[in-house]
Amino acid sequence: MSVVIQFIILIFCCGTLESAKLQSFSTSEDTQGLTLELIFDAPVKAGISYQANGNVHIIRVPGAISPVFKGRQELDHLLAISFHIKAVKGALEFWFYPRGFFGVSLLPQLDSQTIRIHAKNGYPTREQINPDGKFQVVCIDPGHGGHDPGAPGSKSVEKQIVLALSRQLRDEINQLPGLKAVLTRDADYKLKLEDRPKISDRVGASLFISLHMNSSLPQVRGYEVFYLSEKGATQTLEARLGEAHSQASESIDSSNSETSSMGAVSSSDSILQQIIFDMQQVETLNSSAVLANVLADHLKETGRRSRGVRRAAFVVLKTIDTPSVLIEMGYITNKDDEAFFVSPEGTKKVSSALAKGIYSYLKEQANHPKKTLKEPATVKKSSGNQAGAVEPVYAVYTVKSGDTLGTLAIRHGVRYSSILAANAGLHPDKLFVGQKIRIPVLNE
Ligand SMILES: [Zn+2]
Structure with a gap:
């Protein structure tokens, strides 16, 4: 009798293994998040688990195979989330790496051959953060995070300094009338460069400010404010690349052989070229230049050395219609600069100077609504x-x-x-x- 039962189970297992092929795979995205639909050619079951170490959600489909995807497959076109499809022994696994405020859930199956997975986007939408349109939203982007620590100092690392500073700046901005601030990351996690402006766009930010610490020889110190360069980017970058930040990879994937550790693009970059010839972007660039200069002016009150306003083709600044700047707040490799930023007083000084600068820029903009810039007569x-x-x-x-x-x-x-x-x-x-x-x- 027992021989017969084992025989039946064996048939069942083998049947499942052979027939549950992944037939189609589709994703759809809306403001709520992302939904994946996996359609198999035979009934399947799935389970979800979470590994805190690595911050990964794993959907496991035992007995399934994928003729479509071989080995490890990465799909990475989504807002602040990526996932891998892995063929493991006796199962297919879908590994989700949320980089922001995400939750992942396995939705009830439509039928036994279809699995749906929902990744909820935890970033607020512009309607949620600003329902009556009364506020101006400022998006603050603490550079680096997670596996990418940024530039190392003697007692701190860039990702920590800029996160502390960004939180303080958010609190200062939230106390100002008519303003609200949102962080692209409010914890220590990976966030792709291209996703940072997307978050800014999602929350309907009026301006985007990315905060960094630089590194160089011990004697170099001070702050620099950058806005997007549409021309001459290569000279600036070559000079910059030789100079500093060589340790501070902006790329979240260390295997990514980006020539630039700053996450910059070359002037021949086709997307950048398109943006340049877009008049809207010219207006945005002008606003970014103004913003950069207003902030650099306000930073003077911190009594620290200004290294000026510069231009560079940073990926994170390639937004379509939001004035954007990247600030290298100081040199983490310089003792005085590092001590300043590690101290609560330093953080407070810089964040209130930036908050004042942001406020005066936005107020000036509101008093003088943006008009199409005409050519000089x-x-x-x-x-x-x-x-x-x-x-x-x-x-x-x-x-x-x-x-x-x-x-x-x-x-x-x-x-x-x-x-x-x-x-x-x-x-x-x-x-x-x-x-x-x-x-x-x-x-x-
Ligand atoms: Zn940096």
């Missing part, structure tokens, strides 16, 4: 040996207390770069009350 020269050639028209402006080139650019609706171009030798950090500068007059 020109007139024909009526005399001289170049008669008939055109020359730009300028208005002379007398600098008042509190003016920055950034706020002047917003107020007059001109590009930051065109004010610089109109004033040979003008240094953005050296603006004096009473100084006369030329502001381009724009076409009607």
